[in-house]
Structure formats: C-alpha cells, structure tokens
Amino acid sequence: MTIECNNQHECKRKRERWEELQQRFCPLGQKELDRFLEKIKKGKAKVVFDKHFQKRSLERSVSEIDVKEIISYGWVIERNKTTKSKSIVLLGYVGRNFRPLHVVFDMVSDDLWVVVTAYNPKSHAWKWNDRFNKRICFCNPEDVE
Numbered sequence: 001m002t003i004e005c006n007n008q009h010e011c012k013r014k015r016e017r018w019e020e021l022q023q024r025f026c027p028l029g030q031k032e033l034d035r036f037l038e039k040i041k042k043g044k045a046k047v048v049f050d051k052h053f054q055k056r057s058l059e060r061s062v063s064e065i066d067v068k069e070i071i072s073y074g075w076v077i078e079r080n081k082t083t084k085s086k087s088i089v090l091l092g093y094v095g096r097n098f099r100p101l102h103v104v105f106d107m108v109s110d111d112l113w114v115v116v117t118a119y120n121p122k123s124h125a126w127k128w129n130d131r132f133n134k135r136i137c138f139c140n141p142e143d144v145e
Helices: 008-041 051-060 064-073 121-127
Strands: 046-049 075-081 086-094 099-109 112-119
Touching: 008 064, 008 075, 008 086, 046 051, 046 064, 051 112, 064 086, 064 099, 064 112, 099 121
Parallel strands: 046 112
Antiparallel strands: 075 086, 086 099, 099 112
C-alpha cells in the first residue's frame, strides 16, 4: 500500500525535528532502560499492564510474554517527555518469524513502568523505515491518500 502525503513540507519539517530530538533523547532512554532492567533483576522494579494494553493485546495477538521479551532484548527507538510524563518506545522482534513489535511504556517512576500499548509497526508500514526503527512519516492518517 502506497500512501501519498498531502503536505510533504509539513511532514518533512516534523520528521527533521523528531530526528533531532531523538538523537538527543534515545541514548538517555536506553540508559533508563538499562537501569530499569537492573532493578527488575534485583526485584526492585516492576512492569504493569494498562487496561488499554490488555484490550488491544487480544486484538493484535500480543502477549505479556512478548512484552517481557521486548523489555529484555529490545532497544529504544523513541523517548518523549511532557510536563506530566515520560514515555519510551521499544522495538524488538518476537516469535519464530521474528515479528517486529513496538511497545510503548509510560515511565511512571524509576521502578514502575506501565505498558500502554504494543503493536506491529507493519500495520502502518508507511510511517516507518524498512527496519521499523525510524519514523519517516508524520502525517495524520486522515491527511494521506
């Protein structure tokens, strides 16, 4: 499926800004992930699953085991911060077919992360590069043809 952007200039502007921010913040997110994993190993941190994840996981065939695999072996592709929260997106591959998965976490604290959602980026492949680790389109889906 080929998607055509109706406002390539605006999409390009957003992509360039996103790339600039992620170059700065993904390494920080990776350090946060590494620290979180150390705390999990010591039993001093936990992951909880949001109701939205529980609903969507059934529709998208994503298990809690898949998410735990991504936490252990995935890597940070996005880190976002607002005044109220920090979130992180991990990419990893699961199963015999190495299905790509993006898992979105709300980083509530240093020892509590909430799985907000998980999805196969192939469902919106036009948004991602061929390795699914870099967002290339920032159009609103209603604005593309």
